[in-house]
């Protein structure tokens with residue numbers, strides 16, 4: 660892999676890492692804002708997924724010999740700014756869809772093997788979560 664490709668890939672991983680971190684922050688808040696048992700279970704599952712994704716992305720960045728970003732994406736503030744739980748849930752769905760789109764967009768840069776497999780797993784997990792949210 661060229662140094663330019665490694666830098667582009669790590670920038671992409673950091674973008675996702677910051678977004679997943681924002682997901683962790685915002686999901687933790689949303690869980691306490693709903694009484695709906697089914698929604699709560701769903702959000703807890705998403706929270707576990709986002710946390711796992713953060714750990715995967717940190718490992719993949721370390722794997723490339725670089726340091727992961729410590730920032731949290733602005734997605735958390737965008738969700739906080741909305742009034743109703745319905746609006747927040749809508750934005751959550753769009754956020755999940757954004758992740759799947761970004762992974763497809765940057766897929767050509769992924770080294771074969773574990774990097775490719777982990778990112779594919781993150782993509783599938785987000786697709787499943789979007790489907791589950793839309794069923795609600």
Ligand SMILES: [Fe+2]
Nearest residue numbers: 679682709758
């Ligand atoms: Fe996510």
